[in-house]
Amino acid sequence: MASPSLTVVPAEPGLSRYAALAAALRARVIAGEWPPGSALPAEQTLAAEHGVALGTLRRALELLADQGLIERIHGRGTFVRAGMTTGGTMMRFFRFGEGTGEVPASRIVSRQLLVAPAEVARRLGLARGDTALRLQRVRSLSGQPCMYEEIWLPLALFAELAEGDADAWGDLLYPLFVERCGVHVHRAVDEISFGALTAAQAKHLALSAGHPCALVTRNAYDLAGHCVEVRYTRGDAHAFHYTVTIT
Amino acid sequence: MASPSLTVVPAEPGLSRYAALAAALRARVIAGEWPPGSALPAEQTLAAEHGVALGTLRRALELLADQGLIERIHGRGTFVRAGMTTGGTMMRFFRFGEGTGEVPASRIVSRQLLVAPAEVARRLGLARGDTALRLQRVRSLSGQPCMYEEIWLPLALFAELAEGDADAWGDLLYPLFVERCGVHVHRAVDEISFGALTAAQAKHLALSAGHPCALVTRNAYDLAGHCVEVRYTRGDAHAFHYTVTIT
DNA sequence: GAGTGGTCTAGACCACGAC
DNA sequence: TCGTGGTCTAGACCACTCT
The missing domain is CATH 3.40.1410.10 (Chorismate lyase-like)
Incomplete structure (x- = not known):
């Protein structure tokens, strides 16, 4: 598998840096790079990988968490949501x-x-x-x-x-x-x-x-x-x- | 009317600074200090009034915006939501x-x-x-x-x-x-x-x-x-x- | 104690709206 | 042009979880 985006986020036209970052991360999740239930790399790691400041990376993750794609757990990590196991009743x-x-x-x-x-x-x-x-x-x-x-x-x-x-x-x-x-x-x-x-x-x-x-x-x-x-x-x-x- | 809270937020037990700040601002809104449809003071002003950094004040306002209490409009200001005028159909x-x-x-x-x-x-x-x-x-x-x-x-x-x-x-x-x-x-x-x-x-x-x-x-x-x-x-x-x- | 996310700060710069 | 909120940064420190 090719190395993900080790460089700076390409600053999409009309999109804020964190929004573009969120889209990039969403794509990596959907591509299966981190399967449902598994943990994403730590904030520091992801920020370095994408060449942005910690705060910007956090903004992106907050977006994805609001959208229900990922779940952030204090002290444990950031996880791809496993899906509606019992929630869809x-x-x-x-x-x-x-x-x-x-x-x-x-x-x-x-x-x-x-x-x-x-x-x-x-x-x-x-x-x-x-x-x-x-x-x-x-x-x-x-x-x-x-x-x-x-x-x-x-x-x-x-x-x-x-x-x-x-x-x-x-x-x-x-x-x-x-x-x-x-x-x-x-x-x-x-x-x-x-x-x-x-x-x-x-x-x-x-x-x-x-x-x-x-x-x-x-x-x-x-x-x-x-x-x-x-x-x-x-x-x-x-x-x-x-x-x-x-x- | 007594001057609002010109000092530092009292750091409620078990509440983050921005959450306590949001509660304080919510109280001021509900008390009618800024009626529905009117504008709140600028971020800088509010941050100074409450003795917090800009980022912290912004976090508090974002919370209140998410809760539907206020509306933030880029370039214009922050407003108390006027209510469901036609949205309640x-x-x-x-x-x-x-x-x-x-x-x-x-x-x-x-x-x-x-x-x-x-x-x-x-x-x-x-x-x-x-x-x-x-x-x-x-x-x-x-x-x-x-x-x-x-x-x-x-x-x-x-x-x-x-x-x-x-x-x-x-x-x-x-x-x-x-x-x-x-x-x-x-x-x-x-x-x-x-x-x-x-x-x-x-x-x-x-x-x-x-x-x-x-x-x-x-x-x-x-x-x-x-x-x-x-x-x-x-x-x-x-x-x-x-x-x-x-x- | 090591590693994770959460909070707070201080400051620079950008984008938008009104005048 | 000015005042507003929006973005981005860099770094310090706190709180939680696991071992």
């Missing part, structure tokens, strides 16, 4: 039971290789006619089904999940994605809307067909910004609640 | 028409002085039995009603709005709050949930009773953090949409 959108932080149990009810529908293909960045892995699962709290999910995964990354015992996957998918496929979900965009359950969906949730539901359509992205998962989560609309602070 | 939660940035027309359908229900009193911080001003209004786009709102205002601040011609208020309330009552809405917390329209509500929206609706319950706060408005906004659940980014 859909429970943020629903109020079931007593609202404890309990992780809902997961049961895979279907796993198929299918041609991705147009909308899914668009979201995943697949070509028309490409196949993808579709999972359907029910999530339950205290034995009560509360969410029904349809999950689409590109085969190029998740072929590993097409086989083997899905019952052994556990209740959380994102840690599984990391362990089995090396995929780190780094950011997700959730679109909320309301609709009605089909008969099939309702059955899984022990509700009646046509019952109102909240639908969360999630696009999940990796470090490089590629969409790695499309997920449709449905739950009883009456259990939906979400809080937003406007400033 | 409920249209962020709905998809009506072609999704233009159009401001919905407002029609006040009722204005009454009523004893605040328990929940409203709690949210507004009123005593049991206190009266409040209740507005009901319909908001329309291209003549089509799309949102129905019930708005509760504490009389102590909004007595001015209990009289006069409400038809002359215009389509936005927050600018009216500033002009007529000197109340700046600085922050709002919106809780989203789902329900069904009562017959009365449905009538205003040209829908049928029991139609599914999205309900946005807003608490609006002023600079000092006091709740100055409670608002219940209802709209057709099928028009609801909202996007959240998770990191």
Whole structure:
């Protein structure tokens, strides 16, 4: 591997030094020079490598930390964020039971290789006619089904999940994605809307067909910004609640 | 008025100098020393006043800017944020028409002085039995009603709005709050949930009773953090949409 | 104690806005 | 041209973590 940028930052036009530096460091992270969870070199080292003062380097790292790319821990070091391991919970959108932080149990009810529908293909960045892995699962709290999910995964990354015992996957998918496929979900965009359950969906949730539901359509992205998962989560609309602070 | 803090920041225990400074400046802003929309003194001045280096003072101001209390404009100065004048639109939660940035027309359908229900009193911080001003209004786009709102205002601040011609208020309330009552809405917390329209509500929206609706319950706060408005906004659940980014 | 990030300082210079 | 905030530097010292 060629030595990184051992010289002065090229002073991009219209960009401050630290902003250009941050972009350069972001590129090095995305290129995999420091994998998720690993530590970056010390500030002094990075500052010397890029030929800037410590303060400028720190500004750049603060930017990346604000953007969620890295995490700085006093006394330990600067680390590439490992991704949303448990942070992406859909429970943020629903109020079931007593609202404890309990992780809902997961049961895979279907796993198929299918041609991705147009909308899914668009979201995943697949070509028309490409196949993808579709999972359907029910999530339950205290034995009560509360969410029904349809999950689409590109085969190029998740072929590993097409086989083997899905019952052994556990209740959380994102840690599984990391362990089995090396995929780190780094950011997700959730679109909320309301609709009605089909008969099939309702059955899984022990509700009646046509019952109102909240639908969360999630696009999940990796470090490089590629969409790695499309997920449709449905739950009883009456259990939906979400809080937003406007400033 | 006593001279502010002309001496060194007292180095609060467990707080960095700039954090303590930010707290001190925040207190001065909330006390009204610099009203919303007005400019703070220059960095050099403030740094001298508080006996810190420029860099430290800047750190404090950056904190307050991140928190949305002040706004820094290169070449012009540092200003106390004037509040959400148009930024608080409920249209962020709905998809009506072609999704233009159009401001919905407002029609006040009722204005009454009523004893605040328990929940409203709690949210507004009123005593049991206190009266409040209740507005009901319909908001329309291209003549089509799309949102129905019930708005509760504490009389102590909004007595001015209990009289006069409400038809002359215009389509936005927050600018009216500033002009007529000197109340700046600085922050709002919106809780989203789902329900069904009562017959009365449905009538205003040209829908049928029991139609599914999205309900946005807003608490609006002023600079000092006091709740100055409670608002219940209802709209057709099928028009609801909202996007959240998770990191 | 060695190594990490966090704070604070002092000063130079640049970029922007208003007059 | 002047006053404002924004950038960059260089260095000292503090606070936290690990061993």
